[in-house]
Amino acid sequence: MTPSRLLAVTTTVGLAALALTGCVAKSDVAASGALKVTSTDTACDVSTATASSGTLTFDVTNASSDVSEFYLLANDGLRIVGEVENIAPGASRSLTVLAQPGDYYTLCKPGMVGEGVGRTGFSVTGDKIAATGDDAEQKQQAVTLYASFVKDQVEQLVPAVATFVAAYKAGDDDKARTLFPTTRAYYERIEPVAESLGDLDPRIDYREVDAAAEGLTWTGFHRIEKDLWVPAQDAVNSDGSTPAWKDWAPSTPAERATHGDQLIADVGQLNDYVHSDEFTQALDAQGVAGISNGAIALLDEVATGKISGEEDWWSGTDLWDFAANVEGSKMAFSLVQEFAASSGDKGKNLVSKIQRGYDDLDASLARHGSLATGFVTYSTLTESDKREFTDLINALAEPLSQLTSTILE
Incomplete structure (x- = not known):
């Protein structure tokens, strides 16, 4: 992730109006x-x-x-x-x-x-x-269902992180490397929620350069990632200069225990937050506009970090993060698409264009793997592959940027 993004709360539910609570005769x-x-x-x-x-x-x-x-x-x-x-x-x-x-x-x-x-x-x-009933009631139900999704993702993140950290602390690096991208998927689907909590996202998900730029102690997923994919000590930058990590040394067992325990504690804090009244009140205050803005924010996550291969610098597992961000964005859109479509032909056309954009992006990702079966490492993508992803993201970002104003009309 990058530290300069606007912070928004994401939301999600089905790709169609599957259910609404209490809105039927x-x-x-x-x-x-x-x-x-x-x-x-x-x-x-x-x-x-x-x-x-x-x-x-x-x-x-x-x-x-x-x-x-x-x-x-x-x-x-x-x-x-x-x-x-x-x-x-x-x-x-x-x-x-x-x-x-x-x-x-x-x-x-x-x-x-x-x-x-x-x-x-x-x-x-x-x-x-x-569905029948008050429009405000249906919009509130959409927000409530999103809260349930976020809690479910974090509830799954907690034990996944515990298993990942246990392998890392035990020195079972093969297992930890396998668990790294799949564990992060839970976080990537709801990442802007953590970003809204001050220093919690920096502790969980800052890259080394982001922490250094802000004078922060580097912790979290990417600190552990560097231990698991030890950088080659004879490497040089493309311009022939010495990499900043040239003299870096892998963590000792005691340091691994510290890094792992800190990640568990920070994810536990995130879990406490999403089960709190504060979280519910924050979602309620943003309403469906927060949902729509969340869809946009998660696509921005892809555009500003994943598409360049800068997120998972050491492991090359950026496509896992990419796919999880897209899932979160697509599902946020799905929650508000009926509100957008109800605004007339303009809204219906916008919804159709956005859906086609997601379908095209999903199809392109599928050519390189899936979250269920795994993806290729980012370094294996060709420049043509990267250009295709960039073009598809840009094509989707344009109509998606109009979503919030459309649902508020």
Whole structure:
């Protein structure tokens, strides 16, 4: 990342209007009635795997030994359609959503950390349901769903960082190198949230040159990255000069422990923040404009750092960060696209142009790998590859820059 960016809060939900809570007439309630969910330490049992479109109510009972959450996820397993959290052991809570036809997943998360348990396919059949109710209510629900997405990503980041740091501290560098880009993906999807918290993002994600420029102690992911991909001591810059890291020495085991523990503590602080009233109030204050600006900010992340290969300087894993930023940006757009499209033909045309831009960028990225299977290292890209990415980002950035003003019209 670069330190001079404007800070914005990102948001996300489905690529279409998958569900809105509490915005449907009683006559549209799904015939299936309330669905029973039991959350345990190892399972997430739902009374049925199918339902008719309309208002669905999930009555969730927590039979696990820890506080739990229940999610209804979109068919990519990432986007959150609805979520109910902080269900104490022995307690019950309800989640009500307006579910459109399609494929989903149900999931419980005992302890409110990690990937969760009992991920199971859930199918909604029938006709598409038109949402009703106040526009402000629907916009607030969009913000609420984004908050759930951010919390979910950070809850998965916490144990991922713990596993990554454990390998690093133990000197298992092969394992740590494998975990480095996949762990960072959780952070990259919601990065501007951390950027809004003063010195937290610098501690987690500053590059060496950024920390030096601001006179900060260098910590975080990239400090550990340099230990894992030790720079060649005989290297020289393209102009023949000596690199700034020429006399750099790898961290001792004690120093590794310090760097690793600091990253765990900082990510823990981020987790505390996204579960706080302060975070909720910040999102509420920005509303859907914050969502739209977040889509723009995450694309800027790609344009200002990832596309140049400067983010993961030592590892060359920039394409993982690139893809995660695009996912976050695309999902932020998806949350507000219906508001933009409702502004008339101009809005509909803008939404179509933005969607085509994301599709083209996704297709280009897919030629070099994926977050699921891994990407090629950045050094293997040709100048033609880089120009293609640059052109696609610029083509998407132009209509995306008009999104906020369109949804506020």
